[in-house]
Amino acid sequence: MTRLLPLALITSLALFCVAADEKKSADSGDTRLGVVQCANLIYGNNKTSVCYSDQFLTQIQKDTNTKTQVRFSPVKTDSVELFDYPFAVMTGEGAFTLSEAQRENLKSYLTRGGFLVASAGCSSPEWAASFQREIKAIFPDLEMKKLEMSHEVFHTVYDIKELTAKRNTTPYLSGLELDGKIVLVFTEDGLNDTANAGPNCCCCGGNEIRNAKQINVNLLAYALTH
Numbered sequence: 001m002t003r004l005l006p007l008a009l010i011t012s013l014a015l016f017c018v019a020a021d022e023k024k025s026a027d028s029g030d031t032r033l034g035v036v037q038c039a040n041l042i043y044g045n046n047k048t049s050v051c052y053s054d055q056f057l058t059q060i061q062k063d064t065n066t067k068t069q070v071r072f073s074p075v076k077t078d079s080v081e082l083f084d085y086p087f088a089v090m091t092g093e094g095a096f097t098l099s100e101a102q103r104e105n106l107k108s109y110l111t112r113g114g115f116l117v118a119s120a121g122c123s124s125p126e127w128a129a130s131f132q133r134e135i136k137a138i139f140p141d142l143e144m145k146k147l148e149m150s151h152e153v154f155h156t157v158y159d160i161k162e163l164t165a166k167r168n169t170t171p172y173l174s175g176l177e178l179d180g181k182i183v184l185v186f187t188e189d190g191l192n193d194t195a196n197a198g199p200n201c202c203c204c205g206g207n208e209i210r211n212a213k214q215i216n217v218n219l220l221a222y223a224l225t226h
Contacts, residue, residue: 036224039085040072041116044096048074051121051201052091053193056216063157063217066224077102082109087223089117090131091192093124098134107138110176110183115223117216118184119191123206128188135176135184144174144186151175153182156221158214165189167207173215181226185219 038057042048057068072089075082078101082088088109098106110116120128135144147153153175154160165171169189176184190208193216194201209215 034067035069036066036087036220037069037085038072038220039075039082039088041077041082041088041090042074043077043090043098043102047092047096049089049091049121049192051192051194051197052089052119053195053197053201053213055193055196056213056220059213060157060217060220064221066221068220078105083112083114086113087115087117087220089119091119091121091127091190093121093127095126096130098137103134103138111178114183115219116184117191117219118186120188121190121192121206122204123189123208125188131186135186139176142176142178144176144184147173147175147182147185151182153185153218153222154215156218156225158218160211160214160218163215164210165207166210169207171207171209182222191216 038054040049040052052072054070054072057070057072060066061068061070073085075085075088077090078099082105106116118131120131132144149161149163153173163171163173171187171189174186175182176186187209190206191212192201192208193212194208196213
């Protein structure tokens with residue numbers, strides 16, 4: 001797997017981080033410079049993830065000039081604080097339903113520049129079905145579509161030519177596009193990278209994508225430069 005470090009990408013990431021942090025500093029008095037924060041969504045009836053690895057946040061710092069907070073911040077889906085985060089993850093197991101306030105806020109977040117990565121924990125079919133139903137309710141006129149391996153999301157920092165999975169299958173990512181850019185990436189298999197998520201986390205027989213860390217680095221880079 002080749003790592004790509006184009007000058008334009010590095011410059012764009014650095015400029016984004018500084019600009020975003022200067023705005024936050026002006027608004028809230030935060031003195032940290034150039035730090036990108038990522039949200040771990042709390043949704044439904046207080047559902048959230050405890051097994052989505054945050055190691056890609058450290059990895060992107062090694063690969064680019066991007067500075068990140070190396071831990072996720074828990075953020076309620078219907079909160080105004082969500083708009084402070086350019087990138088969010090949403091995962092879990094079992095069925096769920098979003099409240100109307102959560103749907104409206106998530107729609108606003110995605111249409112105003114936010115980026116969401118949604119991954120079914122342990123390849124939970126109930127969770128995947130619930131998420132697909134909710135996105136259809138939020139964006140009834142749009143469809144998530146399979147992202148081909150030629151798509152830019154696979155070729156930002158790392159040149160990813162294929163997705164490898166725990167089981168001998170062919171996993172894929174789906175994307176939701178608004179105004180010519182991807183704002184949401186979803187997989188039924190798993191980008192949780194639970195091998196690096198902690199001693200009490202596993203994919204529980206699910207078909208987790210093995211090169212998830214590199215994919216998540218690419219997704220964050222894409223989100224910050226589009």
